[in-house]
C-alpha cells in the first residue's frame with residue numbers, strides 16, 4: 118500500500134468551540150514523506166504532527182506552543198486515520214479547529230470533496246509488538262498486538278442517559294463512516310456554564326455537541342446512536358493515536374481514558390522501543406487483510 122494525500126486543496130469555515138469565532142481551515146496536498154503538518158496561519162508557525170508537540174490535553178488535544186497552538190485536533194485526526202492520509206498541509210486561521218457538528222463527519226465530507234490519491238512511496242505503519250499500558254486514577258489505556266486495527270472502549274457515568282457503555286470496534290474505513298464518524302462530543306450543562314464563565318466553550322451549542330442536564334439529553338433531535346457517547350470516545354482515541362503520524366496496527370483498549378491518558382500512551386509507546394516497529398506496508402505487514410480495511 119502506498120502513501121496517500123489529497124488530490125486538490127479544499128477549505129471550510131466553522132465555529133471554534135472555545136472562541137465562538139469563525140475559523141477558516143484549508144487542506145492542501147503534501148509531498149511524500151512530509152507527514153501531516155499544521156500551519157498556525159496568523160503566526161505562520163509550522164507544527165509537525167507528533168506526540169512531542171502536544172502541549173495540552175485537558176479539554177481537548179492541543180498541538181504547538183501557546184499562543185501559536187491549535188486546539189481540538191482530535192476529531193479531524195480521526196478522519197485522517199480513517200482515510201489513511203499520510204501527507205497533508207493543514208492551515209488553520211485561529212487557535213483551534215472548527216468544531217463543525219462535534220463529530221468527524223464534516224471532515225470526512227471535506228476529504229471526500231478533496232479526493233484521496235496514492236503517492237509514489239510506500240506507506241509506513243506502526244506495528245505493536247508488545248503491550249504498552251498507562252493507568253491513572255482507575256483510568257486505563259493500552260495498546261497490544263493485533264493483526265488489524267481495533268479499538269475497545271468502556272465508560273461509566275453516573276447519569277441516567279449514559280450509564281455503563283462499552284464498544285468493541287474493528288476498524289475499516291467504511292465502518293468508520295457508518296458507526297463512528299457521526300458520534301458527537303458531549304457536555305454537561307453545569308460544566309458548560311462554568312467554562313463559559315471563564316471565557317471557554319463560548320461556541321458550544323446543541324448544534325455542535327450533545328448537551329446533558331442532570332436527567333436527559335437537551336438536543337431536540339435526540340441521539341444519533343443509543344451509545345453515541347462511547348462511540349465518540351473511540352473517535353477521540355483514534356484521533357489521539359493518529360498524533361503518532363502513522364496508522365497503528367494493533368488493538369487499543371481503554372477504560373474511561375482521557376485525552377491526557379491517550380497522550381501519555383503515545384509517549385510511552387515511543388519510549389518502549391521493543392514494543393513497536395515502524396515498517397513499510399507490504400513488506401512485513403500482511404497486506405491482503407489490511408488493504409481491505411483501508412479500502
Ligand SMILES: [Zn+2]
Pocket residue numbers: 191192302349353
Ligand atoms: Zn471528542
